[in-house]
Amino acid sequence: MKKLLALIMVCMLLLAACSSGSSNGTESEKGSADANEITVWAWDPNFNIKALELAKEAYASENPDLKVNIIENAQDDIVQKLNTSLSSGTTKGLPNIVLIEDYRAKSFLQAYPDMFHPLTGSFETKDFVQYKVEATSVDGENYGLPFDTGATGLYVRTDYLAEAGYTVEDLQNIDWKEYIEIGKKVKEATGKRLLTYDPNDLGILRTMIQSAGKWYVKEDGTTIDLANNEALKLSFKIYKELVDNDLMNFHSDWNEFLATFNGGEVATVTTGNWITPSIKAEASQSGKWAVVPHPSLPGMESVNASNLGGASWYVLDVPGKENAVDFLTKTFGSNVDLYQKFVTEIGAIGTYIPAAEGEAYKTKDEFFGGQSIVSDFSKWAEEIPQVNYGMHTYAIEDILVVAMQNYLAGQDLDKVLKEAQQQAETQIK
Amino acid sequence: MHKIKRTFIYSILSIFAIISIFPFIWMIVSATNKSVDVTKGRLLPGTHLVENFQNLLNTVDLVPALVNSAIITMATTVLSLIIASLAGYGFEIYRSKAKDVVFTILLVSMMIPFAALMIPLFRMFGTISQIAPGIGIDTLTSAMLPSITTAFLIFFFRQNTKMFPRELLEAGRIDGLTELGVFFRIFVPTMKTTYAAAAIITFMASWNNYLWPLVVLQSPENHTIPLLISNLGSSSSPDFGIIMTTIVIATLPTALIFFLLQRHFVAGMMGSVK
Numbered sequence: 001m002k003k004l005l006a007l008i009m010v011c012m013l014l015l016a017a018c019s020s021g022s023s024n025g026t027e028s029e030k031g032s033a034d035a036n037e038i039t040v041w042a043w044d045p046n047f048n049i050k051a052l053e054l055a056k057e058a059y060a061s062e063n064p065d066l067k068v069n070i071i072e073n074a075q076d077d078i079v080q081k082l083n084t085s086l087s088s089g090t091t092k093g094l095p096n097i098v099l100i101e102d103y104r105a106k107s108f109l110q111a112y113p114d115m116f117h118p119l120t121g122s123f124e125t126k127d128f129v130q131y132k133v134e135a136t137s138v139d140g141e142n143y144g145l146p147f148d149t150g151a152t153g154l155y156v157r158t159d160y161l162a163e164a165g166y167t168v169e170d171l172q173n174i175d176w177k178e179y180i181e182i183g184k185k186v187k188e189a190t191g192k193r194l195l196t197y198d199p200n201d202l203g204i205l206r207t208m209i210q211s212a213g214k215w216y217v218k219e220d221g222t223t224i225d226l227a228n229n230e231a232l233k234l235s236f237k238i239y240k241e242l243v244d245n246d247l248m249n250f251h252s253d254w255n256e257f258l259a260t261f262n263g264g265e266v267a268t269v270t271t272g273n274w275i276t277p278s279i280k281a282e283a284s285q286s287g288k289w290a291v292v293p294h295p296s297l298p299g300m301e302s303v304n305a306s307n308l309g310g311a312s313w314y315v316l317d318v319p320g321k322e323n324a325v326d327f328l329t330k331t332f333g334s335n336v337d338l339y340q341k342f343v344t345e346i347g348a349i350g351t352y353i354p355a356a357e358g359e360a361y362k363t364k365d366e367f368f369g370g371q372s373i374v375s376d377f378s379k380w381a382e383e384i385p386q387v388n389y390g391m392h393t394y395a396i397e398d399i400l401v402v403a404m405q406n407y408l409a410g411q412d413l414d415k416v417l418k419e420a421q422q423q424a425e426t427q428i429k
Numbered sequence: 430m431h432k433i434k435r436t437f438i439y440s441i442l443s444i445f446a447i448i449s450i451f452p453f454i455w456m457i458v459s460a461t462n463k464s465v466d467v468t469k470g471r472l473l474p475g476t477h478l479v480e481n482f483q484n485l486l487n488t489v490d491l492v493p494a495l496v497n498s499a500i501i502t503m504a505t506t507v508l509s510l511i512i513a514s515l516a517g518y519g520f521e522i523y524r525s526k527a528k529d530v531v532f533t534i535l536l537v538s539m540m541i542p543f544a545a546l547m548i549p550l551f552r553m554f555g556t557i558s559q560i561a562p563g564i565g566i567d568t569l570t571s572a573m574l575p576s577i578t579t580a581f582l583i584f585f586f587r588q589n590t591k592m593f594p595r596e597l598l599e600a601g602r603i604d605g606l607t608e609l610g611v612f613f614r615i616f617v618p619t620m621k622t623t624y625a626a627a628a629i630i631t632f633m634a635s636w637n638n639y640l641w642p643l644v645v646l647q648s649p650e651n652h653t654i655p656l657l658i659s660n661l662g663s664s665s666s667p668d669f670g671i672i673m674t675t676i677v678i679a680t681l682p683t684a685l686i687f688f689l690l691q692r693h694f695v696a697g698m699m700g701s702v703k
Contacts, residue, residue, distance in 0.1 A: 043663040045488065071649055074663035077656070084644040088548045090555030093566045093647040255669070259468040281465065 037067040038324050039095040043075040047274070048099055048311070050346045051147070055331035058338045062330070066323055075101065086112040094316050096324035099147070101311045102135040106221060107391040108314075109138045116143050117315040122325050123333035131210075131386035132351040136312045143314055145328045146351045150272040150310035151381035152207050153291040154179075155279060157192075158369065160267040164189035168290045175298035176208070176238045183247045186267045194247035195268050196260040202397050202404065204270065207306040208235035212297050213385035216397070216424075221390035224428065226400070227414075227421035234297055236407055236417070243408055270294065272308035273377045277347050279367075286367045293380060305383035310351075343374050351381060392428050399423050456680070459673035467669035481674040488671065489657055490649070491678070498636060498653040499682075501573050505635040506628055512578040513627065517586025518616060522598065532587075539580040543640060550575060551644060567651060572642045576635060582627060589623040590616075625693030632686050636679075654679045 042048040049072050056068045073081065078098065085094050086108070100108060109116055120142045125133045128146045136144030158168060164186040171182065183194035197204055209215060212231040217224055226232060242248040249266055251257045261269050262282040269275060279289060293304035313332060315324045331338055332350070339355030342348040344363070355361065356378040364370045403420040407413055459467045462475035485491060520532055551566075558565025565571060593616060601611040617624070639655045646652060652660075658679060661672045687694070 043660075045660075046664050071647070072660050072663070073656075074659045077643055077659055077663075080640075081644050081647075084548060084551050088552040088555060090552055090566070092555050092558050093645075095647075254667075255468050259470065262465065263469060 040097040042099040103393040134386040144312035149381040155269040193249040196249040211306040212302040215387040217390035221388040305380040481670040513582035521590035622696040
C-alpha cells in the first residue's frame with residue numbers, strides 16, 4: 001500500500017511540475033491580450049526576424065510603451081498552426097501580426113475572412129509596388145502590408161561568359177531563346193551547364209508566366225488557366241529545350257542547390273534576389289558574378305522582370321490589433337531609414353518605393369563587380385506585372401510537376417496541359 | 430560450400446548495416462563541419478564541433494527546450510506506463526461481457542490518423558483554456574495530455590499479459606494480497622521486460638513528437654527540441670553545421686535510453702509475438 005501511495009505522490013508531483021512549468025506560458029498568453037503588448041510570428045532568423053528586430057528598435061525610439069514579442073517559427077509550422085487555430089475557430093494563442101508568403105495569402109484571406117483585420121486606408125498603397133498590393137488584397141480591401149520583394153534576376157558568372165566570348169552587356173534584356181543560345185556556347189566553351197533546378201519545384205515556370213502577366217489561374221483567382229494559357233505553353237517548351245540541350249542541371253534539395261552554384265558547377269542562377277547572401281557565401285568567387293534582368297518570354301507581351309516568393313505582414317482580428325496596425329504602418333509602412341537598414345544589415349529589399357531613393361540602395365557591391373544590385377532589383381520590382389495568385393498555387397503546381405514529367409517523356413504538350421486542367425478543375429472545386 | 434554461403438550472407442548483411450548506419454555517421458561527421466562543407470557533402474570529420482556548439486548556444490535557447498522535452502517525455506512515459514499497464518492487465522485478467530466490445534472500439538481508434546483528430550482536439554483545448562488555463566493551450570500539460578496513453582500501448586500490455594502465469598496471481602490472492610497488491614507486487618516485477626520495451630517506445634514517440642506540440646505550444650519558452658530543430662531550418666540560408674549539432678544532441682537521450690534498456694527491449698518485443 002505504501003508503494004501505491006508513493007506512486008500517486010510521484011504522479012501528482014509530475015503533474016504539478018508540468019503545470020508550474022507552464023504557468024509562464026499562460027502569463028505571456030494573457031499578456032498578448034494586454035493593451036501594451038503585441039506578438040509577431042515570422043520565419044527565417046537571418047531575414048524576416050532580423051527585419052522585425054530592426055523595426056522594433058525603430059518603433060521603440062518613439063513609442064517606448066509597446067512591448068513587441070517576436071516569435072520565430074518555420075514557415076510550414078506557421079501555416080500548420082494558423083490552419084489548425086483558424087479552422088477550429090480558436091483564436092487563443094494566435095499572434096497579432098503574422099507573416100504569410102504571397103502565394104499562400106489568399107488561401108487564408110478567403111477561407112477565414114473574418115479572422116483578419118483589414119488595413120485599407122491605414123497606409124499609402126500607391127507607395128508600394130503594384131504587384132505586391134494586388135497579392136495582399138481581396139475584393140478591393142487591403143489585408144496585408146507588403147514586405148520583401150521576390151524580384152528575380154539572372155545571376156551570371158562573368159568569367160564563364162568571357163570564356164565563351166560574351167560580356168555582361170550581351171545579356172541585358174534578353175529573352176529565353178537568346179538565353180538558350182548563349183547557354184549552348186557557354187557549355188561548349190566551359191563544359192558547365194547553364195542553370196540548376198529542382199524538378200519538383202516549378203518556380204522557374206512561375207517566373208516565366210508572371211513576366212507575361214499570367215498565372216495558373218485567371219484574373220478572378222479561381223478559374224483554372226492551364227490548357228489555353230499561351231504563356232504557360234511557351235514556358236513548358238522552353239523548359240524542355242533547356243533539358244533537351246542538356247543545359248539544365250537537376251538538384252534534389254536546397255542543400256544541393258547551394259552546393260551547385262557555390263561549387264561553380266553552373267554558369268547562371270535564375271531566381272529571386274533573396275539568393276544574394278547564399279551566392280556571396282562563397283567569398284572566393286567575389287568579382288566573378290553579375291546580375292542582369294530576368295529573361296522575357298519571346299514572341300509575346302512579356303517584360304524583363306518577374307517575381308519568385310516574397311511575403312507580407314497580416315494583422316489578425318484579435319485584441320491588440322490597433323497597436324499592431326500602428327506598429328506596422330509606422331515601421332514597414334513609412335520608414336525610409338528603416339528600409340536602408342534592411343539593405344545594409346540584412347540584404348532584404350522591400351517593396352516600399354520611396355525607400356529606393358535612399359543611400360543604401362545605391363551602394364556598389366564589389367562581389368558583383370561594383371554593380372548597384374539593390375537599386376537594380378528595386379527598379380525591376382516596379383516593372384513586375386501584377387497577377388492574382390488565387391488560392392491554389394501549390395496544389396496546381398503539384399499537378400503540373402507530373403504534367404511536366406509526362407511532357408519531357410515525349411507526350412503531346414496540348415494533351416498534357418488539357419489533362420492537367422481537368423485534374424485541377426476536379427481536385428480544386 | 431558452407432563457408433561461401435556464410436561469406437555471402439555476411440557481405441549482404443554488411444551492406445545493409447552500412448546503409449542503415451550511414452545517416453548516423455553523416456549526422457555526426459556533419460556536426461563537426463562548417464555549413465559550407467556540409468552542403469558540399471564532406472564526409473571527413475572536421476574541427477568545427479566546438480564552434481558549431483557555441484554558435485548554437487548563441488542563436489537559440491537550447492537548455493530550456495531540452496528541459497521542456499525532458500519534462501514532457503518523462504511525465505508521459507511514467508503516466509502512460511501506469512495507465513496502459515493497468516488497462517491491459519484489466520482487459521486480460523478480469524471477466525466482463527462488455528470487455529471485447531470495448532477493446533474492439535479501442536483497436537479501431539488506432540486506425541484514425543492523428544491529423545484527423547487534431548482540429549477537434551485543438552478546439553477542445555481551446556475550451557479547456559477558458560475553464561482551466563493551467564492545462565489549456567500553450568502549456569506543457571496540454572502538449573502531454575493527448576499522448577498520455579495510447580490504444581497501441583494498452584494492446585501491447587494486454588498481449589504481454591497473456592504470458593503472465595495465472596498461478597502467481599492465484600497464489601498472491603490466497604496469501605491475502607488485495608487486487609492492487611497483486612498488480613504492483615507480483616505483476617509489475619514479473620513483467621519488467623514488457624515495461625522496458627513499452628518505456629522505450631513511449632519515450633521515443635514522446636521525445637520526437639512534433640505535430641501536436643507544434644500546434645499547441647505557442648510561446649518560445651515552451652518549445653520542445655523538435656520544434657527548435659524545425660526553426661533552425663527555417664532560414665533560406667540555414668547553417669547546417671548548427672542543425673546537425675542540435676540533431677546529435679537531440680538524438681543522445683533516445684540512444685541512451687535504448688542502449689540501457691536494449692536487452693529488455695528485445696525480450697519484451699519477443700514476448701508480445703509469442
